[in-house]
Amino acid sequence: MSRRPARLAALAALAAVAGGPSLAAAQFWNREDPKGPPTDQPPAILEEVGVDERLGNQVPLDLGFTDGNGRPFRLGEAFKGHRPVVLTLVYYDCPMLCGLILSGMAKTMRENGLVLGKDYDAVTVSFDPKEKPAQAAERRRGYLQSLGRAEAEPVWPFLVGTEAASRQLAESVGFRYKYDPASKEWAHIAAVFVLTPDGTVSRYLYGIEYPSKDFRLSVVEAADGKVGTSFDKFLLTCYRYDPASRKYEPYAWGFVRAGGLAVLLALSGLIGGLVWRERRGKARRTA
DSSP states (O other): OOHHHHHHHHHHHHHHHTSSOOBTTOOOOOSSOTTSOOOSSOOGGGGGOEEOOOTTOBOOTTOEEEETTSOEEEGGGGGTTOSOEEEEEEOTTOSSHHHHHHHHHHHHHHHSSOOBTTTBEEEEEEOOTTOOHHHHHHHHHHHHHHTTOOTTSSOSOEEEOOHHHHHHHHHHHTEEOEEETTTTEEEOBOEEEEEOTTSBEEEEEESSOOOHHHHHHHHHHHTTTSSSOHHHHHHHHHEEEETTTTEEEEOHHHHHHHHHHHHHHHHHHHHHHHHHHHHHHHHHHHO
16 A cells, blocks of 8 residues: 555544444645645535435335356345345445454344344445456455355345446435545545445444444334344334434433333232232132
8 A cells, every 4th residue: 555545544443433424535736746644624515425314215226237257237136134224335346444344344244133034134336447357356355254154145235336327326325436546546435335225325323433323223224124133123112313413313202101010010910919919818618
């Protein structure tokens, strides 16, 4: 890696760790002298990237891509299991940020308690039209190994495609990215998209680390309670997604409802116990 991409990658990682939207081309360089030191003036290209949340929007399932084996892959194939699908849009030759996004995904996949391929599915698509199936296969192999999964398992496909297909998919979820000729890198934000089993945008997760609770609740929510445990469904009554913090936060009214239910159950148990004792006492006196 040259000094320029390395410096760019370091700044991207710093922006990601600091919180908030992370940009893959986060370096602020001197427009008059691209080889000179960075400046404090952000390049105009950063104004063209970001995420416009489109909750409830349908992704086009008929889009055609190519998997790591060079075989045609229709996006709808990722939804054949009728499970929620976690979508990531990256490019495999990214010097830093895309790897951090996928590593964060793999980490929360290992820790959240749900099972990939059973409770939910995942698909990763490269938006760089120059990338080849071999690059997709290499990345997929590494991340499946980190999950302890075999490469032969039909889970988490990594895809490449045309500019038109990638753009159409990105636009359906509101993901804006831009190629920068000066740095020869793609500028984009760090985000993961949680889709319902029919391909509807359900939730956005931002950054390079995805807390297990947030990941799990977003998947359970996308599945409409059809995956996860009864406790997960209970948690959804006590937590709601806060767009400001972009996390699942405690929901005051949910706790009130949960507390009221607990009190009702306790009173029901107390009354039931008293009635049982009264009947038992009458039976003894009768005997």
